[in-house]
Amino acid sequence: MNGLRVVLAVQSKEYIEPLLDYLHGSEYAGRIRMTAFSQPDAFCQYMRESADGKRPDAVVGEAVFFESWTEREETSATCFLLSEDGRSEAGMIPLRKYQPVPQLLAGIWDDCRRNSDGKLRMSSREETMVVGFVSASGGTGKTTAALNMAKQLGGAGYSVFYLNLETADSSSLFTPSVEGITGLSRLLYDMKTRGTNHLESASAYSIRQHDFKADIFQPLANRKEIAEMTSTETCELIHLLVGSGQYDVIIADADAGLNARTEAVLQASSRLVWLLADELISMHKCGLRLHELRILYKDAYETLMDKTLFVLNKYAGQQVNELPAEGMVLHGVLPYIPSWKQMDREELMLSSPIYQREIRKLCRELLDEAAAALKEPVRA
Secondary structure: OOOEEEEEEOOOHHHHHHHHHHHHOOOOOOOEEEEEEOOHHHHHHHHHHHOOOOOOOEEEEOHHHHHHOOOHHHOOOEEEEEEOOOOOOOOOEEEEOOOOHHHHHHHHHHHHHHHOOOOOOOOOOOOOEEEEEEEOOOOOOHHHHHHHHHHHHHHOOOOEEEEEOOOOOHHHHOOOOOOOOOOHHHHHHHHHHHOHHHOOOHHHOOEEEOOOOEEEOOOOOOOHHHHOOOHHHHHHHHHHHHHOOOOOEEEEEOOOOOOHHHHHHHHHOOEEEEEEEOOHHHHHHHHHHHHHHHHHHHHHHHHHHHOEEEEEEEEOOOOOOOOOOOOOOEEEEEEOOHHHHOOOOHHHHHOOHHHHHHHHHHHHHHOHHHOOOOOOOOOO
């Protein structure tokens, strides 16, 4: 998607001016071109005149503007109903009027991407890359790393799906429930009853998570549903997301234990990020798991290792414990962030500049062509 043409229709000029000022100095300055109106008559005239020229991609307005716009049903623009209570009406996306401006702009941008001819892809990648996050033991920071990678890739313009396959979904801390969205539960049911060849687009079951700039399935209320997934069902789910053609990268966050879903991630992933912690027990468990996989996969073990990046998390500047397998090589480190132990807001785990810098390095190793988009900012 190129620059997004947005019409803002709000009666209060005191609302319009600060929003435009922020937009012009923000990351969306080159992405969103916004034309604002505070009078319904001027708005309607502009919309009639633009019908034969360059139509806007989106209209963000209060109810009074939509009520006076008689040609609304004929437009192909994405319509956002701006209100204080976030109410919705048929054919319009609800948008809370008073919220942080970065979040408001992100919502407009992301929803327009979703509605743009059903396509989400923005990069030049021809194939979807599946990046699996695995570990041999809990507490290695696997989900934190996976969510930060989703945020970095999403912020660089990649279309990302974050797929949590843990029995206890630790990402649910970041993903509040959305009423009326059945998501993965419904998809799993449809896969069993209708088959994957007769399903709607994956986006029909997903929601947008703006904090880490990725599509997700709403966490399941009944964890038994995911615990009973077979390896075959998990592979079919991943292949369904890949086959949708909507995503550049799918990040699959697997359980630390070696269960059916984790085995599917090991098999279906293009690349694997294996998280280790610089702790004696964590290293020991990693060695045991690698030995188990060598027996389980036999001749395919070397292929598995070829697509694996071993990453040491919670790195404090010096590695204390030896790697658990002969010939094993670290491909990167992620820093230990002491302040995370005392924090009381989960979003801070997605906001550490030091941690994000190392995540960007890891992204560049996984996606060579992302180097330009994920480069470090130049400082004067």
